[in-house]
Amino acid sequence: MFRKCTSADHETVIEFLIDEKAMNLFIISDIENFGYEVDFQDIYAQFDQHGDIEGILLHYQNTYIPYAKTAIDLTNFVKMLKSDPNLLMVSGKEEIIQRIHDIYSFKQVKKTFFAELSTHLHLPEINHDYPVKKATINDADNILDLQKQIKEFNITDFTKQSYKRSLETKTGRSFFIEDQQGNVISLASTTAENTYSGMVVGVCSHPSHRKEGLASLVMTELCKELLSEGKSLCLFYDNLAAGRIYKRLGFEDIGMWSMAYPK
Numbered sequence: 001m002f003r004k005c006t007s008a009d010h011e012t013v014i015e016f017l018i019d020e021k022a023m024n025l026f027i028i029s030d031i032e033n034f035g036y037e038v039d040f041q042d043i044y045a046q047f048d049q050h051g052d053i054e055g056i057l058l059h060y061q062n063t064y065i066p067y068a069k070t071a072i073d074l075t076n077f078v079k080m081l082k083s084d085p086n087l088l089m090v091s092g093k094e095e096i097i098q099r100i101h102d103i104y105s106f107k108q109v110k111k112t113f114f115a116e117l118s119t120h121l122h123l124p125e126i127n128h129d130y131p132v133k134k135a136t137i138n139d140a141d142n143i144l145d146l147q148k149q150i151k152e153f154n155i156t157d158f159t160k161q162s163y164k165r166s167l168e169t170k171t172g173r174s175f176f177i178e179d180q181q182g183n184v185i186s187l188a189s190t191t192a193e194n195t196y197s198g199m200v201v202g203v204c205s206h207p208s209h210r211k212e213g214l215a216s217l218v219m220t221e222l223c224k225e226l227l228s229e230g231k232s233l234c235l236f237y238d239n240l241a242a243g244r245i246y247k248r249l250g251f252e253d254i255g256m257w258s259m260a261y262p263k
Helices: 007-020 025-034 075-082 094-104 137-148 157-169 214-228 240-249
Strands: 002-004 041-047 053-060 063-068 089-093 108-117 174-178 184-191 197-205 232-237 252-261
Touching (some): 007 025, 007 041, 025 041, 025 053, 025 063, 041 075, 053 075, 063 075, 063 094, 075 094, 094 108, 094 252, 108 240, 137 157, 157 184, 197 214, 214 232
Parallel strands (some): 063 089
Antiparallel strands (some): 002 041, 089 252, 174 184
């Protein structure tokens, strides 16, 4: 049976998801933050013959995240995707997205490494002259000014609104470094934080301040704070050089994540 979940299913849904709580960071975060009754999000579950959940499909605006622990029948998942004329992206564990791709035939599929940090063990103690600050909503515009100068980032009005909302709702946080003129020159942030973990995003340094170790400084402070709260940190990377930096901090690869686009 495949049906939409309600708040009455919450405990069962979370119990199913927390076996791989890092991989399910986005689903758990969206459920915790928005619940089951909003008009821009739906959570569907597929049940086996005994009434136990065997798969979850999150629908958030025009994107979907499927999750299953075993190679379940994905027919109902694919039907949902094909019935949505506004579908923008489907993302999730590589093996699940690949099985859907075999049926749906996406136009493009991007794969990234998925890594997690869950211990202080390898975090370095760094001596430095730069004060690392934790962002408040008053710092948001200065932080966005840095991100606009990073060619890899696509900063839109939606991006700005989402970033400010994450600070206001405490579903994300940032640590940053300023130069003597008060310009933000290095940054590390989280988004989609939930009870168990947070996704690291937006790690960058100003082009004129790269290779100075600043990104490691802000990353270290960010990691220490979340770990002290009992949360792990997760991130995507597809650049092997970046991967080596993250692994020096103690991140470990836990799988591959795919993002599939129909157009």
